[in-house]
Amino acid sequence: MYLLWVLIVGGVIGWLSGNLIGRDVPGGVIGNIIAGFIGAWLGTEILGVWGPVIGGFHIFPAIFGAIVALLIFFAIARGGTFRRR
Numbered sequence: 001m002y003l004l005w006v007l008i009v010g011g012v013i014g015w016l017s018g019n020l021i022g023r024d025v026p027g028g029v030i031g032n033i034i035a036g037f038i039g040a041w042l043g044t045e046i047l048g049v050w051g052p053v054i055g056g057f058h059i060f061p062a063i064f065g066a067i068v069a070l071l072i073f074f075a076i077a078r079g080g081t082f083r084r085r
Helices: 002-021 028-047 059-076
Strands: none
Touching: 002 028, 002 059, 028 059
16 A cells, blocks of 8 residues: 555656646656656755655655756757657
């Protein structure tokens, strides 16, 4: 049950970060989950552990990290088939 909760929270973090920057996360639900996990790792490395914890994720650093990760990804993949909203 915990794994399901972690996947849901990771997906929501990835979805929210994609909406905040105005881009579609490639890969749909799986892409959102991956962005959430990478964001949680990157955000806690940059900002540390603070803020509310849901499903094992520190929410504010995870969202910040997911936004940074997506901006880096889109900068590398510029000119690809990813569409802007």
